[in-house]
Amino acid sequence: MSKARRRTRRGESARWTTLPEDELLEIPLKELKVRLEGTWLADCLKTLNNELRKRGLLVKVHSWLSDEWFSPPETPGIAIPFYLAHPRLKRLERKMMFEVEGGTRRECMQLLRHEAGHVIEYAFGLHKRKRFQRLFGRASEPYPDHYRPDPSSKKHVQHLRRWYAQCHPDEDFAETFAVWLTPRSGWKKRYAQWPRALEKLEYIDEVMTEIAGAKPLEQNRSEIDPISKLKGTLGDHYAAKRKRYAIETPTVFDRELRKMFPEDPRKMNAPQASSIIRKNRARIIRAVAKGTGEFPLALNAAIDDMITRCKALKLRSPRAEQTVRAEITAMLSSKAIHSHYLTTRRHWFAV
Incomplete structure (x- = not known):
């Protein structure tokens, strides 16, 4: 050349x-x-x-x-x-x-x-x-x-x-x-x-x-x-790819979140649970994806659901950030592993 x-x-x-x-x-x-x-x-x-x-x-x-x-x-x-x-x-x-x-x-x-x-x-x-x-x-x-x-x-x-x-x-x-x-x-x-x-x-x-x-x-x-x-644009490519891999994730986390962040009138000045989850989003996603094989895109959607519900329920957490991160990681990992055994197509992996 x-x-x-x-x-x-x-x-x-x-x-x-x-x-x-x-x-x-x-x-x-x-x-x-x-x-x-x-x-x-x-x-x-x-x-x-x-x-x-x-x-x-x-x-x-x-x-x-x-x-x-x-x-x-x-x-x-x-x-x-x-x-x-x-x-x-x-x-x-x-x-x-x-x-x-x-x-x-x-x-x-x-x-x-x-x-x-x-x-x-x-x-x-x-x-x-x-x-x-x-x-x-x-x-x-x-x-x-x-x-x-x-x-x-x-x-x-x-x-x-x-x-x-x-x-x-x-x-x-x-x-x-x-x-x-x-x-x-x-x-x-x-x-x-x-x-x-x-x-x-x-x-x-x-x-x-x-x-x-x-x-x-x-x-x-x-x-x-x-x-x-390949004639399509990068935008076209990612629109199709995200649609293909963004497998639906559980949206009902209320029970687990209420148990993890119980209401306590004496601790109303504690940090918002949604803020802690948002701050640790990347580390949680990496840990769960590595441990379960779940798609990070699907895990990100699940984290979004958690943040939304924490805000709606006005949940707060007085506990150490590291403890909260570990518990959220364990909860999300458990749901990801459990979903692999379900028969509904929405929990299957895209090929």
């Missing part, structure tokens, strides 16, 4: 990096001009390919920027969400979704190893094997819009958050492959008491040994839905 071309690209990027948020949201995705080359993401991809090569798997994964993480069956490639390619976009993602999926090197490698599982599965046609179908299920099963995990299950490995292996046979395989591929994962010891999950890991270990050095099936090295062809 010529220096003139590089300057042009930098200039195109610079125009939107300093825009106010409302103007930034009006920018079409294809005009962001962000790229994978030369970024930390390219280094992560190089690490992934080195890990595959060390295992004798002759598949070189290619990547491109798109609107989300995915790996299409027709090409040995992985789409990486555009927001990871620029700090300003990462900040926007965090503000809109309350998290940046894959935003650290560790998380990015976890996701890349997962997506590599899809690449390997289809590059070698593993989903057509009878034992694959017996252990994981049929890849042809319809993909759900939502799934209801069982957090206590020992039939599936736990790699990504939200018990993602439970949503579809393809994801079960990809998650199991990722655990197997991760250096020093210690999967034999970690899953020794999980017979079904261990059987899947041992199967992958056997199959990967079998196909080591083998040539994969013929596939086109194409890019599906690259960011350069």
